[in-house]
Amino acid sequence: MKKIIVTFIAALILAAALIALSGCGDTVVLNVYNWGEYISTGKEGTYNTNREFEKWYLEKYGKKIRVNYETFDSNESLRAKLETGSVNYDVIVPSDYMIEYFIKNDMLAELDFSNIPEYKNIDEKYRGLHYDPENKYTVPYTYGVVGIIYNAKAVDPADVTGWEVMWNSKYSGQILQFNNSRDAFATAMYMLGLDVNSEDKAVWDTAKTKLMEQKPLLKARVMDEVFNIMEAGEAALGAYYAGDLLTMQSEQADGVDLRIHIPEKSNVYVDAMCVLKNSKHKSEAEAYINFMLTEDAAVANSLQHCYSSPNTLVLNSEKYREEMGDEALAVLYPDGYDFAKAYAEYSFKNLSQPTLDYLTGLWEDYIID
Template identity: 45%
Template sequence: MRRRITALCGVLILALGVWAAFPKTLLAETEEAAPLTGVTINVYNWGEYISDGTDGTIDINAEFTRRTGIQVNYTTYPDNESLYSKLASGGASYDVIIPSDYMISKMIDEGMLEKLDFNNIPNFQYIDEAYRNPLYDPENEYSVPYTWGVVGIFYNKNYVSEEETKSWDVLWNEKYAGKILMFDNPRDTFGIAQKLLGFSFNSTDADEWIQAADLLKQQKPLVQAYVMDQIFSKMENGEAWLGPYYAGDAAILVEDNEDIGFTIPTEQGTNFFVDAMCIPKGSQHKAEAEAYINFLCDPEIAAANMEYIGYSTPESAAKELLPEEMVESPIFYPPQEVLDRSEVFVNLPTETSLQLDTLWAEVKMGGPGETMTLVAVLAGFLALYIGIVIYKKAKLRNELK
């Protein structure tokens, strides 16, 4: 999903002399590197979603360790559902995660997140009021916004006009058959169909979800592939001409390839998303995790981080430090009329979530009929395999007699 932006106007040079306001027990009172504390926090984030020192930019995790002595074990995941599965299985222990809005809501409902101690996160003061007490965390007890953005359409200017991409229905245009990409996750994919049908992303009407699935099944013969980060290579080499994706990732394609454009559809509206920092239930280093969240909220750190990854910041103080080209770009900071027509995802009721999972499988497999056919074929192969095993064992017993 999330990818870094190449330099828009050269690397932003920031003075890092202003220190983040950590709890004093976690922050060395000298510009020299803090002695190691012996504590390592486990951070789980989207792929390529933090500044890592490439091209002379700041290495966020290394700088955090330098200032606090707290080391960071940093790993990545491809989507919200993978993150949830990993945590729900109990197979790993993390201290900081950065899920999206609807997944945060789900985790809150299921008791999977720790309440934050905002005394340890004084830099929360820089988070704009518009991003506080959101629908997915109405009391603002479990999360601190990291980035925000909207969803739009990448298109190849040689074959597709900008005017066509102002509506989601271009992704159903038969003249682009075999050149269309779609998200490889259910919420984003169904969301596009729902907007075309005039439904809410968060509908609980079973019939509306079925109608959205039917629309996606109609589209399926036109779709080259369901992808996430693979969209970059497919668009860059001309293999695909159209594909929806996140605005924060637009610059890496638009900046590097003059043939690629990006439009936020205005006819039906789009998804407005927020990714936020949370602490999973059972974290062994909660105070240190809160220090890390606080560090990422420091305006200078946030600005350097946002310029690198290419997403929009929820802090006006950080936005003021960004290059003018980025701040004035409608990709990163869409006009208010676009935001007014956008909608956020929230956690769906269990019954609706189960229906979505079933319908998504049908869309990917081509419908319930094809799904049953595949099951029947697999069952046939299994029966054949078992028969062969039984036959060989019987033959071996006869040979040993």
């Protein structure tokens, strides 16, 4: 009898285990690849976007979902990882020119906007831009401009009148440059009045020469490392995305006074949410994008990443405006700013493959020389 009971209990335990495993198997894993510092993570009691999405999805669809969230630090590193073919992401958030590249190479899925009703919240001026003119593949997430972030305790503000300050020998050893080819070359090209979308190799050669002149003055080439370095006052100035100034200011050390100068000619960009064509969970990916456009998620994420938002619910949010403050809003949404004009003139566009290959070679030579 005892043996029968033990056998029965063992069978129950096995059945329970199988049920548990079956439940795990029913949980969809959604793989999201986004920029660092680009989402509200629940840190210090803040809104946890991915966990809130998981709860929302279960309540709405009666199915379990788990977000596997990873980050990248440049469009070029994103492209390199995707082109290895060894990863299976569902949602990615590239910048405009890289989106063009992905569309050209048939890497993105056309979106079913019936699954994204909150798309109505995206301001019209950020739709139908050159990288996705028919609004088939993308939903704008953020937009912004590149500027020169500097420590006013180490840099004379009178010197910060344009890109030229990045070549000022007065600040030798204290200058940070982008550690990706398009952004780094653009600092030289905008300064020289060159076309950042040129297909002329001679134009890129000229820009490389200018970068080589700057190289001895650099402290480092950086991407996300810029935060710790600038916040600690370990560098005097560097080119970076304007919204990140606000994050840096909130963490700057005593004796550091971070400010920004935005040159007249500078990269204006849009980062947008997309679904990869090889996604195994397209409808779930579209549900994720839709959730990101809802007010609570959009406001929380915007407060975290401090970039300009194309979502009308964000700018109209009293909570957002109060927490950001007037000075921050003036940086992100300057009065009289003509986004359409600036974007048409200064945004990056995808380059032809021969020019991309040539740029890659120039960048490799620049790093090695």
